[in-house]
Amino acid sequence: MLHIINRSPFADSALESCLNTATGGDVLLIEDAVYAATSGSAAADKLRAAMGRFKIYVLMPDLDARGMADSLIEGVSPVDYGGFVDLTASNKTCQSWL
Amino acid sequence: MSDVKKFMFVNRKAPYGTIYALESLEVVLITAAFDQDVSLAFLDDGVYQLRKGQQTKGIETKNFSPAYRALEDYDIEKLYVDKESMDARGLTEEDFLVDVTVLSRAEMGKLMDEQDVVLSF
Numbered sequence: 001m002l003h004i005i006n007r008s009p010f011a012d013s014a015l016e017s018c019l020n021t022a023t024g025g026d027v028l029l030i031e032d033a034v035y036a037a038t039s040g041s042a043a044a045d046k047l048r049a050a051m052g053r054f055k056i057y058v059l060m061p062d063l064d065a066r067g068m069a070d071s072l073i074e075g076v077s078p079v080d081y082g083g084f085v086d087l088t089a090s091n092k093t094c095q096s097w098l
Numbered sequence: 099m100s101d102v103k104k105f106m107f108v109n110r111k112a113p114y115g116t117i118y119a120l121e122s123l124e125v126v127l128i129t130a131a132f133d134q135d136v137s138l139a140f141l142d143d144g145v146y147q148l149r150k151g152q153q154t155k156g157i158e159t160k161n162f163s164p165a166y167r168a169l170e171d172y173d174i175e176k177l178y179v180d181k182e183s184m185d186a187r188g189l190t191e192e193d194f195l196v197d198v199t200v201l202s203r204a205e206m207g208k209l210m211d212e213q214d215v216v217l218s219f
Contacts, residue, residue: 008112008143010186032115035146040188061156065114067149067163071188080156 001025002087002094003054008032009043014097019050028079028087030059037063038071051075059084103214105129106137109144111219113163114154119147120162122219127165130172137213138169139206140198141180144219145187148179148194166196180206 003022007014015036018027027050029037036043037058047056060078063069072078079087088094107126111118129136140148147166154161169175179198184190191200201209210216 008115010143032112035112038188042186065152065154065157065159066112066146067151
C-alpha cells in the first residue's frame, strides 16, 4: 500500500499517525511533508525509526522548491513526477493522509 | 510622521504548501508603501520561508523568495527569527537568504506586546 503525506510534520500529525497506524509499505512525502526527510529536523528521527517497516520516498520537485535538496537524509529515495505515478501503479491501494 | 504605527507580521507557515507566505509578503509590501514601522516575525514553519536556494521550476510555481532580499529597499529591515523554531528544523542563520535577528520565544513575545498592529499568516 502507498501512503501519501502532504503536511508539514511540525504543523500536523498526519505523518505520525500514518507511521503509527500502517503496518508497512511505501510512504511518499510530497509538498510540505518533504521537511520530514531533512537532516536535523526532529521528524527525521521518527522517519529513520520507521525505515525498517516502510520504504520512504520524497518528491524531489517539492524538496527543490523549498531549498532543502541538500538536506535530504540517507535512506529516503527521491522520485520525480513519473516516479510518483509508478508508485501509484505498483501499489494495489493508496491512501492520502489528509 | 506622527501617526506611524508599529506593525508586526507573524509568519508561521512554510512556503508553497499553502498561500499564506506569499499573501503575507504582498501585505508587507503594501504596508511599506504607507511608511509604517514594520517588523516581520518568523516562527514555527515560517522559518522555512527564508531558506536559501529555493528552486520552484519543478512545481511550476513562482519563486517569491528573492522578494525577501528586496525588503530592505522598502526600508523593511526588522526581520526576526525564533531560535527554538530554527533549531528544531536543523537550520542555522547561514541557511537564510537574508540577515535576521534571532530571538528567544520570550524576546519574541515581548516584541509582540510592543506592537500597535499584529497581522498573522
